[in-house]
Amino acid sequence: MTFEEIDNRGKSEWEALQKGSHILIGTATCGRAAGALDVVDAFSKELARRALEVPIIRVGCTGLCYADPLVTICKPDSLRVVYNNVTPEVVPRLVEGYIAGDDPCLELALGTLEGDGEEGVYIPELPRFEHELRLILRNGGYIDPENINDYIANGGYSALEKALRMSPEEIIEEVRRSGLRGRGGAGFATHLKWELCRKAKGTPKYLVCNGDEGDPGAFMDRVVLESNPHEVIEGMIIGGYATGAKEGYIYVRAEYPLAIERLKIALKQAEEYGVSGDNILGNGVGFHIEIAAGAGAFVSGEETALIAAIEGRMSTPSPRPPYPAESGLWGRPTLINNVKTFAYVPLIVKRGGDWFASNGTEGSKGTAVFTLAGKVINSGLAEVPMGTTLRELVYDIGGGIAGDKRLKAVQIGGPSGGCLPQALLDTPIDYDSLREAGSMMGSGGMIIMDEDNCMVDAARFFLDFSTKESCGKCTMCRLGTLQMLHILEDITAGWGQIEDIDRLLALAEDVKAGSLCGLGKTAPNPVLTTLRYFRDEYEAHILERRCPAKVCPNLTAYYILPDRCDRSCEHCVLTCPTEAVKGGAGEIKHIDQEKCVNCGTCMDVCPPEYDAVVKLSPITELPVEDVGAKERGIKEQAKQVA
Amino acid sequence: MITEEQASKLVGKILSSYKKEKKNLIPLLQEVQKDLGYLPGKALQEIADFLEMPAVDVWGVATFYNQFRFVPLGKYHIQACMGTACHLAGGKPILEALERELSIRVGETDKEGNFSLERVACIGCCMLAPVIVIKDKIYPKMTPFKAEEVLIPYRQETQKGES
Secondary structure, three states, rough: OOOOHHHHHHHHHHHHHHOEEEEEEEOOOHOOOOOOOOHHHHHHHHHOOOOOOOOEEOOOOOOOHOOOOEEEOOOOOOOOEOOOOOOOOHHHHHHHHHOOOOOOHHHHEEEOOOOOOOOOOOOOHHHHHHHHOOOOOOOOOOOOOHHHHHHHHOOOOHHHHHHHOOOHHHHHHHHHHHEEEEEOOOOHHHHHHHHHHHHHOOOOOOEEEEEOOOOOOOOOHHHHHHHHHHHHHHHHHHHHHHHHEEEEEEEEEOOHHHHHHHHHHHHHHHHHOOEEEEEEHHOOEEEEEEEEEEOOOOOOOOOOHHHHHOOHHHOOOOOOOOOOOOHHHHHHHHHEEEEHHHHHHHHHOOHOHHHHHHOOOOOOEEEEEEEEEEEEEOEEEEEEEEEEEEEHHHHHHOOOEOOOOOEEEEEEOOOOOEEHHHHHHOEEOOOOHHHHHOOOOOOOOEEEEEEEOOOHHHHHHHHHHHHOOOOOOOOOHHHHHHHHHHHHHHHHHHOOOOOHHHHHHHHHHHHHHHHOOOHHHHOHHHHHHHHHHHHHHHHHHHHOOOOOOOOOOOOEEEEEEOOOOOOOOOHHHHHHOOOOOOOOOOOOOOOOOOOOOOOOOOOHHHOOOOOOEEEEEOOHHOOHHHHHHHHHHHHHHHHOOO | OOOOOHHHHHHHHHHHHHOHHHHHHHHHHHHHHHHHHOOOOOHHHHHHHHHOHHHHHHHHHHHHHHOOOOOOOOOOEEEEEEOOOHOOHHHHHHHHHHHHOOOOOOOOEOOOEEEEEEEEOOOEEEHOOOOOOEOOOEEEEOOHHHHHHHHHHHHHHHHHHHH
């Protein structure tokens, strides 16, 4: 098919849809987790019951994950209204009100996509959209990811059509002018990779899209693939044409089954429409894409390890040079870019490198996509121009910290990144500023921590992750991180010595120097940044046996304040999983510290009007007879673990 | 439970749909595990024979990746998320509660084959942290106490099966 034919087909189908009412329901993994599929069922049943024929479109994610399940009701010549946190119970009301009738049920809505705000919240004017600039997320949640026509009707594949009229060199020049840097974390200049691969000798050439998004707490790539897979596919095809690769692989984590399913559908449609295959849009250019499903290894995100995984081997990294652009998959020149990097390519080709470069900062162009999670109110995704500050991201877009808590740290870049303190909230988000602060852009996961989070425990958590995920090839990464982990475990258990801090610093340098790939080179970052910005917490653990955030179980005890305990209430006694809470009817309740496992259930269930359960740290704040019991309990539990 | 013979037949059928290329090793392991629920030693040997590679290499790859299992899962497989957001929101006491309640450690299946417990690093719904997943159903905003409650209907189900 020619581009004109598919373009007409896409647009006419889209226009036909817009002429009638339809319902958009966010069914990416985040929506599903919040119950979106039950909402889809409820709508189907209610529409069938009323014999209404209104299409339900399962769209991707808008990034407002905190509001999931999100439903948008679109009616011709009426406002499009977005409803948040929809449950099956309210569905009959929405159908009755706004589909059968004309009541937009604004009391249930997050807001409207049109109008002047008189009807309630006008969504584009939410504070977050003052900062956001949506480039690769622009269609997420509005188009059907399983229908290529939706993508085409919104400008999809027109960049490919344009690219095929350009020479490969012209495309690479546009990418150079755009200043695009790899979105996988390291920030290598994209055009250099493309040029190297184009000029490299050897055929066939390969192209790999890296969707092995392994950082816990980061899910941008998943959202892009689940919400708009064609955007990535189009970028890959353009990349193939520019570098001379005819075969592409898209490597997706096994933990993302929905992304794989939607990609499969998208790839099939792309073949049918002739935008991929042997003769793309009748231009004689060929490019095929295969999906490679990961099998669960964090290290696979490293490009040489990724190559090993696709070849069917253990995913361990190899020394560079040679770089994959010269010798990659099966020893052939291979272009490897992240999902988001490819997703930017169609826009750059269509609107020009200069346009892209007009956003962002001197050294970091365009936008950055972040996931916000942790103790932030509006968890989800955001796309902001490079140079936006952390403060804007956390407070204006994320809505600040839940409860009346104080922000303690922002963790960026997962196990490879670092924890930045409140004092650095005005740091602009770009590759270089973050690196200077000791963190890194990483793939874009951002976790917000508040005063209830222990920074030593957070460092221990990340190191535990890196130790488990180390492939074992380099001794320093395999054993050095383990030693660091043991030291951190000692500190959080109350057995730390002040010399441990210097040991950690020395080991961190050795692990960095002695590791081949990014995993080992960056694994000490969470420890180094917490030591740099939160050294006082380490010292409190070591010198005072005190956990300031009252998290570490050996240093913290639950205690029932006798003068606050109601005596007649038995919530804590009945719910304690280890029968550690003692006290009969009418008696003041008391925790047997020897049996207590610090699960916190008593604190959760104690009615707020009494609020009698508190956490104490150090444990010497307990009445003296309880301290001995707690110490015996710690010894007993340590024995069990051993 | 399927018999060894049935398993062998299934593996044979899967193998016949693949080319003898080394790059198919991981997809083969994935498909066999999908159908059998785990990777029995015999299936690994059959894959090795099919691809004409040493069995030790097949074992090496299979044990390298987190996805592959060598013991059958319980009837109800429980995943406790230990991603960053879940950890910070108190994921560890929940995992401990599940271990205590089911009397198994992480990575184990109970004697009756009813429950198995796994820790996973981030299933990507951080706004619901901490979460546990039982048979693909996500339970949001858990506490140790709530996690115990979530188990109740599953336990009743298994007891029904036994009586």
